[in-house]
Amino acid sequence: MNKPPSQPPAMGWNSPAMARRLRRRYAAERRFRRLGAAAVALSAAFLAFLLITMLAQGLRGFTETRVAMPVNLAAAELPIEPARLKGRGADLALAGAGLEDAVESAATTAFGPMGTDLLSPGAWIVVRDAIKADPGLLRRTDCFELPIASRYDVAAKGVGTPEAERVVAQLQARGVLSTGWDMGFLRDADATDPTRVGIWGAAKGSLLTMLVTLALAFPIGVLAALYLEEYAPKNRWTDMIEVSINNLAAVPSIIFGLLGLAVFLGSFGLPRSAPLVGGLTLALMTMPVIVIAGRNAIKAVPPSIRDAALAVGASRVQVIFHHVLPLALPGILTGTIIGMARALGETAPLLMIGMRAFIAAPPRGLTDPATVLPVQIFLWSDQVDRGFIEKTSAAIIVLLVFLLAMNGLAIYLRNRFETRW
Amino acid sequence: MNGVVLLILTVGLGIIAWASTRMHALGFRRRSGSRTSSLPHHYGWYVALWTAVPPLIFLAIWAATSPALVTDMVLQAPAAVQLPPPGFERAAILSEARALAAGQAHGAFHALSRTLAPAYDAAQTRIDWIATAIVLLLALAGGAYAYLHVRPEFSARTRIERVVLGLLLGASLIAILTTAGIVASLLYEAGRFFSVVPVTDFLFGTHWSPQSIDPRNPGASLGAVPLFWGTFFIGAVIAMAVAIPFGLMSAIYLTQYAAPRARRIMKPVLEVLAGIPTVVYGYFAALTVAPAVRQFAVAIGIEWASSESALAAGLVMGVMIIPFVSSMADDSLAAVPNSMRDGSLAMGATPSETITRVMLPAALPGVVGGVLLAVSRAIGETMIVVMAASGVATLTANPFASTTTVTRQIVDLLTGEAEFDSPKTLAAFALGLTLFLITLLLNIVALNVVKRYRETYE
Missing domain, CATH: 1.10.3720.10 (MetI-like)
Incomplete structure (x- = not known):
């Protein structure tokens, strides 16, 4: 074929070369589009995978396996006077009378050699509390449902060692095992045995820490935002304030921990591991977030409102506190809740100020040694005992529920009260 | 009286000052019939701040210094002659005596702390009374000074607004303080580190253990x-x-x-x-x-x-x-x-x-x-x-x-x-x-x- 060279090849819409090129371009278009969809889908899949893993492991952590067994307290003949079972000395009296050993031997009587080590170290406490409620138990044999030790507990949930699973299979054959909610998990603090640990100590520590953070960061953040938006003259000082706030918002959180260690613990001599110090440290971290959110909310209030208030004779302070602040408050609150949610999940700075200690009792005040939820998760994740895996995931679920609630509240506030001017 | 009670007392006095001044201002506003330069609650705040802020500043300083004052007074007591020379034991006895006097502890390891406890108690009581007197004096003096200023033509509002402005400025300076605190503490501790370890070893050394x-x-x-x-x-x-x-x-x-x-x-x-x-x-x-x-x-x-x-x-x-x-x-x-x-x-x-x-x-x-x-x-x-x-x-x-x-x-x-x-x-x-x-x-x-x-x- 002899095409004239002056005619450029395949420019016509109907030529096969053009059609081929178009097909290629459309295919590239589809590929690109699928790539984007895949990126979104994979990110979401990762999130789903993470949540499902945590849920699958963590929900087991809220339950405990119990074994039904008779305890003959009359035969044990605990040396104890009925009068001492009243009031505050009862715990000590029952412990001193050897109740723990009595319950241990009852397990051996009931199940033979596999009865030793079968019960959780906290099992006798269940018996103790029952006796305190009904002292008559000391004179008869009664059937108790007692929590079993961690290695058998995880075996009953399907992730134990083969020998533990054999024991559990035997017990199941006798029909004495049952599963129930582990109420102690929501009521107690840290412990050395996974069947006895609880999340309440850490949750209370988090609560106290967050109270300190909120009490400091919210007023300071709002006042600073008001100053920067409503008053600040354009000069070098204002620039310095702005630069430092923007930088503080991006400083790694562990640096705030170093600051807390050097200043609050080192220079001021405040107590280690205390919610007060943790709250102070997190407040410094949260404040810039509140300032930035607050400034955006204040900026969104239209100038006409300020002008109208000024025109009828209000002073600057009255304009700010009677008009600007109430209108900006939903936005400020949304930012505050998001900042607080971030502080609640923060671990690294609190490790620096010593909140990683083993604390077996919930804190009673701001200066008591305490730990917080994320640090508790970190501490449990370090434990080798298999029983801690489900407890760690359960603690993660508790933390995520709190965070979800806070973020939900923030979204609700934003949708409910946000005004578009 | 301890610090918390004094704090509540101060705040209470402030509230009383606020309420009574406001009533007073409402009164002269009604009597004169003309407009005052400030609203009644501005006058209230003005007097309340004058009443409460000086005692609060005093209390802050007091909280930091009074333990040392009490210890000084105890050391003057006759029983203190038997104390061992400064060191760990002396500090232990003193803190035990303090716990006994405050009623936080019931038994003591050192016999001497038992004899010192009454001295601690007496010193603490005396110091507390002094603090109470100073707080009351400051509150009354400040309140009276401010109350005498409250007249229809006195502009309390501008003063209050100046205080508010100061508060706003102070809050925004916290950010600078935090940055300065971070830089200073890191520089100080790192400086001590670099006085032991050369900077070049740290920055360019390839062995970390x-x-x-x-x-x-x-x-x-x-x-x-x-x-x-x-x-x-x-x-x-x-x-x-x-x-x-x-x-x-x-x-x-x-x-x-x-x-x-x-x-x-x-x-x-x-x-x-x-x-x-x-x-x-x-x-x-x-x-x-x-x-x-x-x-x-x-x-x-x-x-x-x-x-x-x-x-x-x-x-x-x-x-x-x-x-x-x-x-x-x-x-x-x-x-x-x-x-x-x-x-x-x-x-x-x-x-x-x-x-x-x-x-x-x-x-x-x-x-x-x-x-x-x-x-x-x-x-x-x-x-x-x-x-x-x-x-x-x-x-x-x-x-x-x-x-x-x-x-x-x-x-x-x-x-x-x-x-x-x-x-x-x-x-x-x-x-x-x-x-x-x-x-x-x-x-x-x-x-x-x-x-x-x-x-x-x-």
Whole structure:
């Protein structure tokens, strides 16, 4: 074929070369589009995978396996006077009378050699509390449902060692095992045995820490935002304030921990591991977030409102506190809740100020040694005992529920009260 | 009376002053019938502040100094002659006596503390009475002074507003104070570190093993290059290899392709990813991802793969950063003028050609700025590497080998049982200073890039 060279090849819409090129371009278009969809889908899949893993492991952590067994307290003949079972000395009296050993031997009587080590170290406490409620138990044999030790507990949930699973299979054959909610998990603090640990100590520590953070960061953040938006003259000082706030918002959180260690613990001599110090440290971290959110909310209030208030004779302070602040408050609150949610999940700075200690009792005040939820998760994740895996995931679920609630509240506030001017 | 009671007393006096002055102001306002320069509650606040603030300042100083005053007074007591010379025992006896006098303890280990307890009690009572007298005096004097000023023509409002302005300024200065506190504490502790270890040893040394520091030459085992490399490798290479493609493609898909409905659902889902606490990511990395990575490595023939590999920590960190990169890219793409996109589409380019050849080049500075911010976040991230990376410093570019990072080492150095002044703990502050400076630099550069980019299109 002899095409004239002056005619450029395949420019016509109907030529096969053009059609081929178009097909290629459309295919590239589809590929690109699928790539984007895949990126979104994979990110979401990762999130789903993470949540499902945590849920699958963590929900087991809220339950405990119990074994039904008779305890003959009359035969044990605990040396104890009925009068001492009243009031505050009862715990000590029952412990001193050897109740723990009595319950241990009852397990051996009931199940033979596999009865030793079968019960959780906290099992006798269940018996103790029952006796305190009904002292008559000391004179008869009664059937108790007692929590079993961690290695058998995880075996009953399907992730134990083969020998533990054999024991559990035997017990199941006798029909004495049952599963129930582990109420102690929501009521107690840290412990050395996974069947006895609880999340309440850490949750209370988090609560106290967050109270300190909120009490400091919210007023300071709002006042600073008001100053920067409503008053600040354009000069070098204002620039310095702005630069430092923007930088503080991006400083790694562990640096705030170093600051807390050097200043609050080192220079001021405040107590280690205390919610007060943790709250102070997190407040410094949260404040810039509140300032930035607050400034955006204040900026969104239209100038006409300020002008109208000024025109009828209000002073600057009255304009700010009677008009600007109430209108900006939903936005400020949304930012505050998001900042607080971030502080609640923060671990690294609190490790620096010593909140990683083993604390077996919930804190009673701001200066008591305490730990917080994320640090508790970190501490449990370090434990080798298999029983801690489900407890760690359960603690993660508790933390995520709190965070979800806070973020939900923030979204609700934003949708409910946000005004578009 | 102790501090808390005095505090409540002061606040109570302030409230009384506020209420009574307000009534007074309401009265003269009604009587004169003319307008006063301030509202009644302004007068109330004016007197209340004069009543409460001086005693509060006094109480703050008092809380810091009164224990020392009490101890001084006890040392004057006749029984104090038997005290041992200053040292641990003396301090123990004194604190026991204080606990006995306050009723916090019932028994004492040292007999002497029992005899000193009454002296403590007496001194504490005397000091408390003095404090009460001073608080009352200050409150009454301040209140009376202010109350005498309250006249219809006196402008209390301007004074109150000046106080409010001072409060606002003070609150915004806290940010500067925090920055100064960070810089000062890091510089001070790092300075003490560098007086023992030469800066060059720290910055250029390639051997890091703080567990075995030679006291004669601590610099030899405190070379931070392996840490810097590990931080860069995990945070800036592996994590970004995940975060940049995923974040960028998600942003492109959600802004350019997705139906509004899908966008409304998927955007919050990505944001949830950013809201998950890092300790959860760390746990996930250590428990699920790290074993999987090791199995994969063994399956492809790397028998020695570490179970604390850089890859596991980096991958999870990358996932954590995805929403951050995505929202930065989202902002940058949104800032590109629509006319550029429309022009390209009108010329017959497909949407993907428009995005890759027109919009991305135009948005590139913004995207780069966002990536720099993401890198700064990644290298400052602590919990993931504490839980999933290794504590052993190695110089390696193999993602299946173990590496450590600056943040991980800070945590390891400061949570041991070492004394506060050893080069080991001080090294943590030197690492902290380095980390602070690098992230600061990254942030400043990134913010400038983003800012200049925004200005080109506005």
